[in-house]
Amino acid sequence: MPEKKSRSHSSKKSKKWTTLLYIGLWVLILAFAMFGYWYREQTFLIGYCGHEIDKPTIPKGSDTSALLNVFGDYLDNNFKPTCVPCPQHARCFPHLKLACYEDFVEYKPWYYDYWPAFDPKAKKCIPDTxxxxxxxxxxxxxxxxxxxxxxxxxxxxxxxxxxxxxxxxxxxxxxxxxxxxxxxxxxxxxxxxxxxxxxxxxxxxxxxxxxxxxxxxxxxxxxx
The missing domain is CATH 1.10.10 (Arc Repressor Mutant, subunit A)
Structure with missing residues (x-):
């Protein structure tokens, strides 16, 4: 009987750790997904140099907790992307938008609208062949x-x-x-x-x- 109880206790403990590991993995995936979404939005907001929309991630207010303010400042100071130089032969606007000069056309990889952070300089103006x-x-x-x-x-x-x-x-x-x-x-x-x-x-x-x-x-x- 003591041996059966020991095995039962060990099995319950193993299931508990498996559940905790499963939950922790999903929390980690969710955190990475949220960070990726935040970074993508910041890439568009910062955009081209001279056209940045630089807003704090968490606006400071009387009803905002100090912990959230510290977390927002940490993100902004350490992970916010830098502005992208305006490409040649282009007029640049906010939100990573541009217009090409005459005889040039816009080129961007297929992934650019989904994940510009992969290479913010990938969108450019090339000769209209x-x-x-x-x-x-x-x-x-x-x-x-x-x-x-x-x-x-x-x-x-x-x-x-x-x-x-x-x-x-x-x-x-x-x-x-x-x-x-x-x-x-x-x-x-x-x-x-x-x-x-x-x-x-x-x-x-x-x-x-x-x-x-x-x-x-x-x-x-x-x-x-």
């Missing part, structure tokens, strides 16, 4: 049109000095507009057109000629 590709395609299309017009000179259909040997910028604009892809809006086309004209004028095979005409666009692009 898609827009650059569209401009390049428009320039190539414009050069093809100018080369086709220039071929008339080579075949003797027009004289070298003939105004018709070139293409007025307005005419070239309308031709390219008619050839644009359906997914490109007119607003986007106009933006691409402005950039393309600047680049076209830099092409060595292109001659830009000003034409005094009050009713037409005074600029004529001609294939040299």
């Amino acid at each position: 898609k827009k650059a590709e569209k401009v390049e395609l428009m320039i190539e299309e414009a050069l093809d049109l100018l080369r086709a017009r220039n071929a008339n000179i080579q075949c003797g259909l027009t004289s070298v000095d003939n105004f018709e040997a070139g293409i007025e910028s307005r005419e070239l604009h309308d031709l390219l507009l008619a050839l644009k892809a359906p997914y490109i809006t007119e607003e986007e086309f106009e933006e691409l057109w402005k950039r393309s004209v600047v680049e076209l004028e830099k092409e060595p095979e292109i001659t830009v000629r000003q034409v005094a005409n009050f009713y037409e666009d005074p600029e004529d692009l001609k294939h040299a």
Whole structure:
């Protein structure tokens, strides 16, 4: 009988420690989860340098216990994240928000909105390669049109000095507009057109000629 009682007592003691260990583990997991949530929120609040929202974790008040105030101060002084420098080519705002300059697009990893603390500098502005590709395609299309017009000179259909040997910028604009892809809006086309004209004028095979005409666009692009 004493041996059975000893075994029963030992079994109860083992279950008690198992229960305490189980509860302690869950308390630890809950504490880590709460700390992670707090740190994530603080990462957004501190945000970019110059746009910090630096508030105490536990606001001090007459109804706040001294122990909570000490705990809040300890968190703020030892674990609060530092501000993030504003990335290049960007305008920064509170809560880790930014707007990229023209010809740049925002890039961020998939996890950034969920856990920016992993790498607060991961969100940045990178060159808009898609827009650059569209401009390049428009320039190539414009050069093809100018080369086709220039071929008339080579075949003797027009004289070298003939105004018709070139293409007025307005005419070239309308031709390219008619050839644009359906997914490109007119607003986007106009933006691409402005950039393309600047680049076209830099092409060595292109001659830009000003034409005094009050009713037409005074600029004529001609294939040299």
